[in-house]
Amino acid sequence: MKHRSAAWLHARVPGLVAALGLALACGPAHAHFTTTGMGPVYDGLMHFLTSPEDLVPALAFAMLAGLRGAPFGRRAMFTLPVAWLLGSLAGLTAAAVNAGLLVAALWFVLLGGLVVTDARLSLRSITVLGALLGLVHGYLNGTGMGLSAATIVAALGLAAAVFVLVVLVAALVVSLRAHWARIAVRVGGSWIAASGLLMIGWSVRGV
Amino acid sequence: MRIDLLHCSARLLALLASGCWAHAAIAHEQRAEAAGLLTGLLHPLSGADHVLAMVAVGLWGAQLGRPAIWVLPVAFPLVMAMGGMLGFLGAPIAGIEVGIAASAVVLGAAVAFELRPPLVIAALVVGGFAIFHGHAHGTELPPGQSALLYSLGFVIATGCLHALGIGIGTVHRRSWGRRVLRAAGVAVCAAGAFFMWRAFA
Numbered sequence: 257m258k259h260r261s262a263a264w265l266h267a268r269v270p271g272l273v274a275a276l277g278l279a280l281a282c283g284p285a286h287a288h289f290t291t292t293g294m295g296p297v298y299d300g301l302m303h304f305l306t307s308p309e310d311l312v313p314a315l316a317f318a319m320l321a322g323l324r325g326a327p328f329g330r331r332a333m334f335t336l337p338v339a340w341l342l343g344s345l346a347g348l349t350a351a352a353v354n355a356g357l358l359v360a361a362l363w364f365v366l367l368g369g370l371v372v373t374d375a376r377l378s379l380r381s382i383t384v385l386g387a388l389l390g391l392v393h394g395y396l397n398g399t400g401m402g403l404s405a406a407t408i409v410a411a412l413g414l415a416a417a418v419f420v421l422v423v424l425v426a427a428l429v430v431s432l433r434a435h436w437a438r439i440a441v442r443v444g445g446s447w448i449a450a451s452g453l454l455m456i457g458w459s460v461r462g463v
Numbered sequence: 464m465r466i467d468l469l470h471c472s473a474r475l476l477a478l479l480a481s482g483c484w485a486h487a488a489i490a491h492e493q494r495a496e497a498a499g500l501l502t503g504l505l506h507p508l509s510g511a512d513h514v515l516a517m518v519a520v521g522l523w524g525a526q527l528g529r530p531a532i533w534v535l536p537v538a539f540p541l542v543m544a545m546g547g548m549l550g551f552l553g554a555p556i557a558g559i560e561v562g563i564a565a566s567a568v569v570l571g572a573a574v575a576f577e578l579r580p581p582l583v584i585a586a587l588v589v590g591g592f593a594i595f596h597g598h599a600h601g602t603e604l605p606p607g608q609s610a611l612l613y614s615l616g617f618v619i620a621t622g623c624l625h626a627l628g629i630g631i632g633t634v635h636r637r638s639w640g641r642r643v644l645r646a647a648g649v650a651v652c653a654a655g656a657f658f659m660w661r662a663f664a
Binding site: 309442 | 477533536537540541543544545547548550551552610611612614615617618619622
């Protein structure tokens with residue numbers, strides 16, 4: 257009897273090991289999917305990349321700086337991410353602010369409008385604009401997150417994403433020489449401004 | 464008895480393991496975000512009157528050449544958004560459907576007859592019709608969807624229709640292409656007349 261049980265167990269060892277392996281290899285359920293699961297740096301990075309209300313104004317600012325030329329692009333490359341980081345850190349201790357669509361919509365209209373008109377802003381104006389944009393959106397990103405080591409690292413990840421976006425877009429726009437390509441950038445600005453106008457309408461309606 | 468228990472527990476273990484083989488549930492996935500963008504992108508394509516008028520803007524811009532080729536597609540979405548804002552504010556505009564149909568008729572005729580008004584006049588014509596399109600279509604957000612992404616999708620799709628018109632309009636550089644373009648203008652104008660008839664019916 258003892259021998260038979262041992263043989264039976266021996267025959268089922270592979271099945272048990274496989275079952276145990278399956279149990280150990282299970283993936284996270286993530287029922288409340290709020291993080292990337294890759295740590296706070298990527299959480300911050302992905303938050304920026306998946307939030308059009310943050311992404312599009314940064315994109316428009318990079319387009320604007322790129323249209324003005326390389327020195328403006330270089331200035332934007334550092335001003336916006338640093339301001340965004342400072343704004344995020346300042347907002348970490350503040351309670352969550354529900355700014356709704358309106359703040360983003362106003363930036364859409366302002367920056368999109370400046371891109372459409374190919375506004376000849378000075379280097380100082382671009383710096384001030386970038387600092388304001390970064391501080392406002394960074395602050396709104398930071399609010400409600402709570403002050404902890406993880407959220408500070410997330411803010412760093414967010415600023416890194418802003419830096420990468422500004423570098424890539426501004427460099428691309430600076431490199432454009434063809435007249436039609438620069439026009440295409442300005443048309444993109446008109447789309448951003450038009451979206452902003454519609455968003456102001458939604459805000460008025462209270463959506 | 465002991466063997467049965469062991470047999471049973473192995474099966475239970477396997478069942479438990481399968482149960483644990485969970486993929487991300489993403490119970491609170493932001494489906495409305497993607498749906499908002501998709502709805503916005505598809506909305507301008509859902510009405511033939513809107514599609515024809517948008518393509519006609521591009522065709523006319525291509526016929527007129529610089530700077531109208533880019534001024535008209537830039538002016539249209541901006542004024543269209545203002546039309547949408549009028550809709551949000553509840554400002555009534557009489558004869559919206561007639562205005563949209565008229566845009567196809569007038570823009571089609573402009574392409575068919577190769578009209579070359581001054582840039583300001585052309586921009587005013589296009590902008591005037593854009594208000595009707597924005598008022599009618601820009602404010603139709605399905606409940607529960609992202610207004611931001613809907614707006615972006617709606618404007619991008621409209622801009623892409625302009626780009627399509629400009630792309631087709633490049634045949635204008637060839638003699639046969641000019642004839643084809645004028646024929647396309649006639650077709651748009653005729654379709655606009657049909658929409659006009661339907662609006663009044």
